[in-house]
Amino acid sequence: MLSGKGFTNVYNLSGGIKAWNNEIAVGPQDLGMELFSGNETAAETIVVGYGLEEGLREFYLSMTEKVAEEEAKKLFSKLADIEILHQDYLLALYKDVTGKSVSREEFVARTVQPAMEGGLTTDQYMGLYRPDLESVHDILSLAISIEAQALDLYQRAADRADDEGVRSVLQQIANEEKAHIARLANYIDSL
C-alpha cells in the first residue's frame, strides 16, 4: 500500500515481529503516558525524564542490598552509576533548552516523585521478565528491557507532542535511550 503512495524506502520485515530477535516493548499506546500531561514545557519534560532516571537508579541501588553474589552486587552498583551519567545528560540538555545552568541539588528538588523508567513498576518488570537476579546476563537483559520500554515511552510521547520544542526534547531523550540499549547489548556480547 505504501509503495504506491509515494513512499520509496519501504521494507517488509519478513517473519514479522517473530523474526525480530531483539528487545521488545509491551503494553498499550498510552502506557505510562500519565507521566506526561501533554502541557509540559520542554524544560518540564526534562524534569520528568530526570525523575524516571532517578527511579531506575534507586531501583538498582536497592537491588545491591538484595542480591547475594558479589558480581551481581557490583553490576547493579555499576548500573546505578550509569544512571547518574544519564542524569548528567539531562542536566546538560536542560541548560541547552533553557540557557540556564542548574545544580544537581536544585534539579532534584524540582523533580517529582521518582517513577520507574518506561512507565511500568518494579514489580511489573519483575513479573514480566522473571530475571535470575544473581545472573549477570539476566541483570543486563532486564536493564535492556527497561531501557527499551523507556525508549518506547519517549517515542510515543514525542509522537503525541504538539509543541516542537517538547517533541525535540523527547526525541533526543529517546535517542539517548537507544544508545543506552546498544551499549548494554555490547556489554552482553562481551561476556
Add this chain to the structure above:
Amino acid sequence: MKWMQFFTPVRSINGQEAKELAAGKGADDVIFLDVRQPREYERSHIPGSKLIPIKELDERLDELDRDKPIVVY
C-alpha cells in the same frame, strides 16, 4: 496511480537486517510501522514502533515521513 502499487518493489528484510538498518541512527530515523491490531501491539512490539492498524493506514498516511526508511511488520 493504482498501477504503481504493482510495479514499485518492496524489499523484504529479516530481523537482523532491520536492526542493522536502524543501528547508530536516531530513534526516529528509521520508522518501525506496526500494522497489526492494538491487542497484538500491546502483547509485544518493536520499541519505538508506530502503531497504525492496516485498516486505518490509508487514512493516516500523512502521519508518516515519506523521506525516512519504513520497516513494516
